[in-house]
Amino acid sequence: MPELPEVETLRRGLEPLVIGRRIEELICRVPKLRQPLEPAWNAGVAGQKILAVGRRAKYLLFELERGSLVLHLGMSGVLRLLNAGIEPQKHDHIDLRLDQNQVLRFNDSRRFGLLLYLETNPFDHPLLKKLGPEPLDFLLPCDYLFTATRHRRVAIKNLIMNQQILVGVGNIYASEALFAASIDPRRPAESLTKNEAIHLLAQIQKILQQAIEAGGTTLKDFRHSDGKPGYFRQQLQVYGRRGEKCRCCGQKIQQLVLGQRSTYFCSRCQH
DNA sequence: ATGGGCACCTGGCTGC
DNA sequence: TGCAGCCAGGTGCCCA
Numbered sequence: 001m002p003e004l005p006e007v008e009t010l011r012r013g014l015e016p017l018v019i020g021r022r023i024e025e026l027i028c029r030v031p032k033l034r035q036p037l038e039p040a041w042n043a044g045v046a047g048q049k050i051l052a053v054g055r056r057a058k059y060l061l062f063e064l065e066r067g068s069l070v071l072h073l074g075m076s077g078v079l080r081l082l083n084a085g086i087e088p089q090k091h092d093h094i095d096l097r098l099d100q101n102q103v104l105r106f107n108d109s110r111r112f113g114l115l116l117y118l119e120t121n122p123f124d125h126p127l128l129k130k131l132g133p134e135p136l137d138f139l140l141p142c143d144y145l146f147t148a149t150r151h152r153r154v155a156i157k158n159l160i161m162n163q164q165i166l167v168g169v170g171n172i173y174a175s176e177a178l179f180a181a182s183i184d185p186r187r188p189a190e191s192l193t194k195n196e197a198i199h200l201l202a203q204i205q206k207i208l209q210q211a212i213e214a215g216g217t218t219l220k221d222f223r224h225s226d227g228k229p230g231y232f233r234q235q236l237q238v239y240g241r242r243g244e245k246c247r248c249c250g251q252k253i254q255q256l257v258l259g260q261r262s263t264y265f266c267s268r269c270q271h
Numbered sequence: 272a273t274g275g276g277c278a279c280c281t282g283g284c285t286g287c
Numbered sequence: 288t289g290c291a292g293c294c295a296g297g298t299g300c301c302c303a
Contacts, residue, residue: 034279076280076282108280109280110280110282111279152273152274153273153274154273158275259275260275260276
């Protein structure tokens with residue numbers, strides 16, 4: 001479910017609540033999410049303090065004293081801090097039992113999520129190693145996307161969702177950023193001019209930033225660590241608005257499928 | 272190397 | 288009311 005803004009919102013909510021807290025036990029109630037959960041992890045994790053809560057792409061990183069926990073929410077993952085003693089509900093797959101009688105509980109109905117405990121540098125893990133740059137890194141050159149689109153014939157929407165090119169953009173914000181940049185999502189990436197590519201990256205950055213400030217987008221099940229919804233949904237211009245009027249020109253928003261994902265755009269505003 | 276398609280899952284909604 | 292079919296915020300792998 002979550003794209004970069006939702007994961008970052010969760011990270012910011014969690015950070016002040018869990019830093020310095022000791023993990024007493026790691027409880028896994030399912031054998032696997034995207035990858036198997038190792039029973040031996042509990043022995044490694046138990047007793048360690050959480051030193052920091054970081055993020056890389058859509059992965060949450062809990063930095064511990066001797067390793068790190070890497071968590072991906074997949075499509076439907078929800079992580080919440082609860083008081084101990086609350087009975088696990090359906091799809092409550094993982095508990096991180098903390099000191100002070102609290103529990104970090106991971107619920108994920110579709111089980112596309114992922115948890116890893118690593119005692120090596122998490123950035124060297126194959127899943128993280130291949131990731132592209134962070135869009136909100138101020139060191140990212142403004143023409144990065146122009147360079148990345150050269151000789152790429154895929155639809156530009158697919159390219160900006162490719163986590164090896166640029167991380168954090170998922171299906172909602174891809175449609176939104178392309179609308180903001182007035183670019184047709186079906187255009188071959190290589191057909192973008194330098195100005196268009198620079199403008200598109202700037203719009204991606206702006207929209208991700210705005211979404212973070214609004215606390216993310218709540219569609220169905222995204223909630224902050226405190227259970228409150230995000231407020232970016234009201235600001236969506238095209239996503240989920242098929243048949244509704246474009247807020248810019250009044251034309252009906254169209255929906256099509258690109259890379260097996262629903263794509264929304266305005267055929268009058270986007271070229 | 273690139274791009275397209277599929278697989279992994281469950282749940283909610285739609286339409287017959 | 289019941290149920291089949293489709294859709295959903297992600298991503299790794301396989302194949303042409």
